[in-house]
Amino acid sequence: MAGIRAGVQRAALLDTLRPVAAPTVALVIAPAGYGKTTLLAQVAAATGRKPFASLTIGEHDNDPRQLVAALGAALGIEVTSAKSLAAAIAGAGALDLSIDDLHLLSSERSLDVLLTVAANLPPRSRLLLAGRTRPPDSLVAALSGGRTIELGREDLRMSESEAGALLRSAGVDFPDDELPGLVQRLEGWPAGLYLAALVVKTDGSAVTTFDGSDRFVVEYFREECLSTFDGDDVRFLERVAALDQLSGALCDTALRVSGSASVMR
Secondary structure (H helix, E strand, O other), X not given: OHHHHHHOOOHHHHHHOOOOOOOEEEEEEOOOOOOXXXXXXXXXXXXXXXXXXXXXXXXXXXXXXXXXXXXHHHHOOOOOOHHHHHHHHHOOOOOEEXXXXXXHOOOHHHHHHHHHHHHOOOOOOEEEEEEOOOOOHHHHHHHOOOEEEEEOHHHHOOOHHHHHHHHHHOOOOOOOOOHHHHHHHHOOOHHHHHHHHHHHHHOHHXXXXXXXXXXXXXXXXXXHOHHHOOHHHHHHHHHHOOOOOOOHHHHHHHHOOOOHHHHHO
C-alpha cells in the first residue's frame, strides 16, 4: 500500500498524536488495511526530534528476553534485562518508540516488558502501539496511568476529502459525484480505496460497481486475513459465511457442532 503512504497525510490523526509535556501512550487498533503502519511512518517523518525508534513485533518476541533485546537495539542502547531497559529509558531525554503488529504479542511476560517501558517514559515521550486487535484489558488498564490515546477503525476511516486525495495520488481522476458512494460502500477503508483506484485505472466502468466482491479485494482478504488463521478456522468461516447473522448458538445449530462461540472469540 505504498500509494497510501505517499499520497495522503493523515493531518488530524497526526495532530491528535502530537507530543505534550506528559508521557503519552497511544493505542492504534484496527483491522488490516486501515493504515496503521503508514500512520506510524508519518508520525516518524513529522517529528522534529530524535530519537524515533521503531520495532515490528514477530512471534519470537513472545520470549521476553528477545523482546528486551529488540527494544534495546531499536533504541540504540545495550540492555540485558527489563530492569536495565527501564533504567536506560528513564534516564534518556524525550523519545518516541513505535511498536507495530502488537497483536502478535501474546506472552504475559512480554506484555509486562511493554508495561515497564510505558511506566518509565521520560516527559514529552511517546509510546505508539499498533495492532489488529485490542490488547488485553489488563494491559490497557495498566497503561492508563498517564496520558493514553486510543484510535480505532472509526478514527482511521478516510473522509471523502482524504479518499479523493488518495485516488488522485494513485493517478485516478475520479468523478466528484461518484466519490461519496464509493466511500460509503467501502466504509472509508483505506486499503479498499487504494484497490479501487487500481481497478478504475484499468476499467473506468468500475467506478459505480467496485465493492467487496472484486477479485483484488478477495485476494487482499485471503492474503492479509485468512492466511493468519489455521485450516480449521478457515473451514469454520467458510461454512458459516452463508449465514446473515452470526452467534454461537446459531452456528452450533447450522453446523451441528458445539463450541462455535469460543471459535468466534
